Amino acid sequence: MDDDQLNFRNELLRAMGPQERDLIVPHMEPITLDVPLILELENRPVGDIYILEAGLASIVARFPGGRDIEVGIVGREGMTGAAVMLGGDQSANRTFMQISGYGFKLPAPILSAAMEESRALRSLLLAYVQALLAQTTSTVLANGHAKLEERLARWLLMVHDRADGMTISLTHEFLAVMLGVRRAGVTVALHLLEGKGLIRSTRRQIVILNRRGLIEEAHGSYGAAEEEYRRLIGSPLGR
Amino acid sequence: MDDDQLNFRNELLRAMGPQERDLIVPHMEPITLDVPLILELENRPVGDIYILEAGLASIVARFPGGRDIEVGIVGREGMTGAAVMLGGDQSANRTFMQISGYGFKLPAPILSAAMEESRALRSLLLAYVQALLAQTTSTVLANGHAKLEERLARWLLMVHDRADGMTISLTHEFLAVMLGVRRAGVTVALHLLEGKGLIRSTRRQIVILNRRGLIEEAHGSYGAAEEEYRRLIGSPLGR
DNA sequence: AACCGTCTGTACGCTATGGCACAGTGTATT
DNA sequence: AATACACTGTGCCATAGCGTACAGACGGTT
Numbered sequence: 001m002d003d004d005q006l007n008f009r010n011e012l013l014r015a016m017g018p019q020e021r022d023l024i025v026p027h028m029e030p031i032t033l034d035v036p037l038i039l040e041l042e043n044r045p046v047g048d049i050y051i052l053e054a055g056l057a058s059i060v061a062r063f064p065g066g067r068d069i070e071v072g073i074v075g076r077e078g079m080t081g082a083a084v085m086l087g088g089d090q091s092a093n094r095t096f097m098q099i100s101g102y103g104f105k106l107p108a109p110i111l112s113a114a115m116e117e118s119r120a121l122r123s124l125l126l127a128y129v130q131a132l133l134a135q136t137t138s139t140v141l142a143n144g145h146a147k148l149e150e151r152l153a154r155w156l157l158m159v160h161d162r163a164d165g166m167t168i169s170l171t172h173e174f175l176a177v178m179l180g181v182r183r184a185g186v187t188v189a190l191h192l193l194e195g196k197g198l199i200r201s202t203r204r205q206i207v208i209l210n211r212r213g214l215i216e217e218a219h220g221s222y223g224a225a226e227e228e229y230r231r232l233i234g235s236p237l238g239r
Numbered sequence: 240m241d242d243d244q245l246n247f248r249n250e251l252l253r254a255m256g257p258q259e260r261d262l263i264v265p266h267m268e269p270i271t272l273d274v275p276l277i278l279e280l281e282n283r284p285v286g287d288i289y290i291l292e293a294g295l296a297s298i299v300a301r302f303p304g305g306r307d308i309e310v311g312i313v314g315r316e317g318m319t320g321a322a323v324m325l326g327g328d329q330s331a332n333r334t335f336m337q338i339s340g341y342g343f344k345l346p347a348p349i350l351s352a353a354m355e356e357s358r359a360l361r362s363l364l365l366a367y368v369q370a371l372l373a374q375t376t377s378t379v380l381a382n383g384h385a386k387l388e389e390r391l392a393r394w395l396l397m398v399h400d401r402a403d404g405m406t407i408s409l410t411h412e413f414l415a416v417m418l419g420v421r422r423a424g425v426t427v428a429l430h431l432l433e434g435k436g437l438i439r440s441t442r443r444q445i446v447i448l449n450r451r452g453l454i455e456e457a458h459g460s461y462g463a464a465e466e467e468y469r470r471l472i473g474s475p476l477g478r
Numbered sequence: 479a480a481c482c483g484t485c486t487g488t489a490c491g492c493t494a495t496g497g498c499a500c501a502g503t504g505t506a507t508t
Numbered sequence: 509a510a511t512a513c514a515c516t517g518t519g520c521c522a523t524a525g526c527g528t529a530c531a532g533a534c535g536g537t538t
Contacts, residue, residue, distance in 0.1 A: 061380045064459035069383040071376040086369040087362050092467050093376060119355075123326050129368070130325040136375050137310040137332060141300045143382045144308040144419035147494075171515065180383035182496060187516060203504060203515065220303035228331050387525070410485065421526055426486060442485065442534060 009053045010103065011077045011235050012128060020121040023114040028104035033057075033097050039080050040095040048105045049081035055101015056162050058178060059093050069143075069180040072135050073098070075162025077229065077237050082132055084108045085115065085125045098170070098178075099163065127232040131225070138225035143180070146221045149189045151179055153218040156199065160208050161226070161238025168206045193217065248292045249342070250316045250474050251367060259360040262353040267343035272296075272336050278319045279334040287344045288320035294340015295401050297417060298332050308382075308419040311374050312337070314401025316468065316476050321371055323347045324354065324364045337417075338402065338409070366471040370464070377464040382419070385460045388428045390418055392456040395438065399447050400465065400477025407445045432456065 008014055013021065028051065033039075039050045039057055050057070052075055059072035059080075071093060074080055083091040089108075115122045142151050155178065159168050172190070176183040190201045198214050200207040208214065215222055229237040247253055252260060267290065272278075278289045278296055289296070291314055298311040298319075310332060313319055322330040328347075354361045381390050394417065398407050411429070415422040429440045437453050439446040447453065454461055468476040 061376045063380055063384050064463070067384050069380055071379045082372070083369060086365040086372075088366065088369050088471065092373050092463065116358075126325040126365075127327065130322060130327050133321070133325075133372060133375070134331050136372070136379065137300045140310045140375065140378050140382060141302055141308055143379060145302050145306050173515075183516090184497095184518080185495060187518085191517085224303070224331065232327065412485075422486090423488080423527090424525060426488085427525095430487085440486095 009076050010051050010079070011233060011237075012079055012124065013051065015124055015233055015235065017120060020114070020118050020124070023118055023121065024106060024110060027110045028106050030102070031105045032100075032102045034100045035097045037097040038094065039097065040083075040091050040093070042092055042094045043090055045090050046081055046084050046108050049079055049084060049108055049111050050103055050105055051079040052076050052101060052103040054164060055097060055103070056099040056159060057095050058098045059095045060178075061093050067180070068094075068177060070178040071139060072132055073158060073162065074132075076101075076103075077162060077233075078128055078132065081108060081111065082129050084111055085129050087112070098174075099159070099168070124233075131229040131232045134228040135225045138221070142221040146219065148179070148181055148185055149192050150217065150219050150221055152186065152189045153193060153198070153214045154222040155179060156193075156206065156208065157211070157214050157218065157222045158226075160211065166208045168208070169204055170206075171204055248315050249290050249318070250472060250476075251318055251363065252290065254363055254472055254474060256359060259353070259357050259363070262357055262360065263345055263349060266349045267345050269341070270344045271339075271341045273339045274336045276336040277333065278336065279322075279330050279332070281331055281333045282329060284329050285320055285323050285347050288318055288323060288347055288350050289342055289344055290318040291315050291340055291342040293403060294336060294342070295338040295398060296334050297337045298334045299417075300332050306419070307333075307416060309417040310378060311371055312397060312401065315340075315342075316401060316472075317367055317371065320347060320350065321368050323350055324368050326351070337413075338398070338407070363472075370468040370471045373467040374464045377460070381460040385458065387418070387420055387424055388431050389456065389458050389460055391425065391428045392432060392437070392453045393461040394418060395432075395445065395447065396450070396453050396457065396461045399450065405447045407447070408443055409445075410443055 033050065033052065033055050040046055042062055054076060057074045057080060058070050059074065060068040061071045062068050080095050083089070115125060142154055146154070156168065172186040173183045176186045179186070190199070190206070193199045194201050196213065196217070198210045198217060200209055226237045272289065272291065272294050279285055281301055293315060296313045296319060297309050298313065299307040300310045301307050319334050354364060381393055395407065411425040412422045415425045418425070429438070429445070432438045433440050435452065435456070437449045437456060439448055465476045
């Protein structure tokens, strides 16, 4: 992996200065990331960090007794391995690919060493952890106070920010698990959004038609975390 | 503030080595922390870090449009200022005293400098951030999948871990805001727990009678984050 | 002792969502 | 073309929790 052109699509790689980038780029290995690849397993050592150029990963907390719920998502605005950035060796949560993509794999010890060496890299990645934390607290808020339809709108926007096209490809079942609700509830909520002309929903596919309208529909549960990302990392998240 | 005896009750101060402690102790100012003192204001620079020896603070996310919800709590197992530990200067959330206590106040720049200087201090505090993150994700899980009665049991346990006696002193109204539910719902849920002999609830007071039973009642929503704290910081959280 | 504000207990109808079940409709396979 | 499977649409009843309202109880103040 070399660094000749600055053609990275990952926002963190783009935000690094050449010196920081040189610390890790030589050790990055290109990799395709297909659903449902598991990037981190709960309570297990993190071997590799994944830096996404395209696609989307979900961070889920697992309820003892089966049911999961999504606590964060990672796309080309970030990378996995927050626990390593915090000096730890394992995470309490599971992370897996939700929309296929590609990116780079980096051994965790390399990242640790690079962060130890470069103050600037450390700053950037800790700022990213803070942005991730803002995303999680925003999820607490949404799950606590927002209706399913609003949470769905928020989620679609977050995925859309990290996706390439206007189309999101996944099943209602999957969405239901992410939001921690019933599959049938998702179907109904999608129809409500479709009825308002904000999306078009067909089998395994959701097309965003009216982004602004979705933001409106999310009733304040979308936006704060995204603004925080922009403030901390310097580049806007999404479009 | 001197460091003659190691009589700190704060777990992070206790977990530090003498060298790390010496970096910050001379700058710590003892302070009484009374309800409803605000320790951090959302989207405002963090001037001081608060290190609690007794009492309890809540970190709340604010819904644009009024309603708040608790995303984390801090007692003598931790300190405020996670954003500063991550190299930032402001937090997205509000933090305020919920149960009066006392502790120390430390200028944020001192903490930043100390973390820059001491690798060990940095490690400890970043590990604490990770524990805090685990607490927040555990909240996502509880709010997503657990019934009010279970969430209430979890919350009582978390407060109990950080309190000195068996008695927790606050109103149903307040509890309702923390959990993001209706005041009347809290009253009913408290009665349910009381009916099972787990607590005794009187005006402004809740007494924990059966801790083990409460853990049972929380149905898995209590425990994971606490275990993660123990793993990361090395000392058990609470009793 | 009388008063008043705060806090708690309770009730009623309403809505969102859960659990479940099953039919219908695409899409892939043979 | 027939078949099988995965996914989606829909309906039914149960229930948790909301919004609201109000009465009673406690405790501080005068």
